[in-house]
Amino acid sequence: MPKRPPEDPTDAFTEAYEAYADAIFRHCYFRVFNRDRAKELMQETFMKTWEYLSKGEKVDNIRAFLYKVANNLVIDEIRKKKEVSLDTLMETGYEPGFDGSSEMKSKVDQWKVLSTFHKIEKSYREVLIMRHVDGLSPSEIAEVTGESPNVISVRLHRGLQQLRTHLKNG
């Protein structure tokens, strides 16, 4: 049998980056609550993905793969640093400095969203992010997290309830 040269994954990788860099970053951001850290985790995710690809491994669904890698990295990250209070994060991650964005309003909104997420229970938060921010289907979420679709559905339902409560209370 003739030897097939390994397909160059460069283009596929570049395309994946273009398509999903923001999404992966966003995902990490709402889970670790720190923009810089989220950037690093996103970079890490793509690096690991490249390593995997450059070894000649095949990936059917690059998107799911990226989320799987990111999810594992985030879990490791959270385990390493015990859940920090939003206070501490504000001192190291976010501070309302005068950074001159004319999109001040959107920054305020984003911050509100961040702090609301922080109030929601971790296991609900994760699935809410994956479903409604990342746009993954419940079965995709199940694949990424390794939980059963049933568990995911329950968490989604309860997560939305918590979210509604927090939004109502302002």
Add this chain to the structure above:
Amino acid sequence: MDDAVELFFGIARSVALTPGERSEVFQALAAAFPGTSRGTVRNGQDVRLTAQMSLTDKNFTGKARTAIHLTAHEKSAVFQSLQNFMKSHPYAGDTMERTEESWSFFDVLRNFRLAPVLASVLVLVLGLGGTASYAAESALPGDALYPVKIYVNEGVGSSLAFSAEAKARLEARRAERRLAEAEELAMETRLTEKSAVYLMQRIEQHSAKAKQHLEELQVEGNAEVAVEIEEEMHTTLLANDSVLQKVAHSRKEGRREIAHLIKGVRELAKGKSPNDGTVVIAAAFSDETGNGDADTFSMKSELAMDAGASSSLSAPALMMDHKAEKSIDKAKSRLETVRLFIGQKPGNHDPQTPVESQLKIEAAESALVEAGVQLKAGSPDEANRLRKESLQNAEEAKLFKKVEKKLGEQRPVVEIAQKTADALWNQSKKKIQEQRSFLDAAKASGSVSVEALAAAELTLIQAQAKLDDAKVKLDAALYDESIVLSRDAARMIVGLKASLIVDQNRQKNENKKKEKNEDPERSEMVPDAAVPVDDLDKVKNDVNGILP
């Protein structure tokens, strides 16, 4: 899914990387994995990053990475910054000045005079990579990681700032950080004279650089943003003044060093208005279309009032409203942001929120509401003043949140000396004001010689300067020194009225002599109404009153 939830996720989805960040990460990936270098280079910024990265070691491929690491770009920045740091911090000396000479990394290694601390910093930074950069954020002068904070964290920022606006904001941010470091040191009672002097110098340097970039902005025609940044810097200075005072009042040590900082901050704050006024006026006059902006116009009219000139700017007042409303809206957003930062929901009284912060944010809120009212009532200048007051209170609320945790809720004991110092300062202030009024009246009457007026003016200026110093000491809780300075200020002006009256009488006599020579028939002149001679008694009483 209902609207609120839909809106919520919509906002969440709007979080994104900036194009710069995106290409920055991509270039980092490209350097580590040559295979990806076929990605598109978007702009000059990317080219620069790539070039810098080609200098670094490319041997990271193939290694499984679970540890945190620096990007290629950050690593080269670290090497360069460590070189600079080690060059300017040789083991034998202990200066904090930077030198511009470059040193090869291998020279450093060969130099066994380096303190062990530096070697461990090296290990720390190279070993922990990104974590060190992260941890360095809270470093203070004297900490091992402080150079990483300055040269790496802040250094990376400067390599990414290209426009005059970005550079101005960067320098302003750096000045802010130095101030915050000084406050932190003061709170930990680690603030030495050397570090206070050093940090104040750095603050002045960064502020000066920021101003330069702001001038560039003005020249480019972007006056609106320049005024905005200017205002932010001013607000920061005033807010930090308050915080420094608070720290001084709750710590027995370090007050003199804090006084040095307060003095420097006040001088910087003063130094701002006159200069910027000139630049802004120039910019506004060069604007052919006449489309100035609200802030420009209101600053001009403020200055016009100061200079006593008549303002020909009342016509564009109607145009101002739109921009003025915009800046009030911006202030509203800022208040919102600070509220969230201090952890308070509007209308709630969260027991977790420090009291002082709460009070400040409430004050900011009411000032802004009043500003809106004033604007509608047709007083844009008053509205602008209130808006600035609001922003300052908001900034103080934010700073106090950080500070109050460290200082605790203790109500500082009002020291007895404080009351005396306070009273004496106010007394001297009143006296100087009286003398100022007297001098103005004398000037207006035209019955005093120019030389006497000039001499009196000079004395008053000197006395005022001394009084300002007394205030600095007072605010830094150095009560004894404040008392001495207040007394000195009052003493300086003791003879002022008398000297003016004496001169006035002399002028009168000379005039009388002249007229007698010209016209012998004329009767005695009626004395000028401006300054009655009875005042001499009042002067005597004043003199007795000042000296305790």
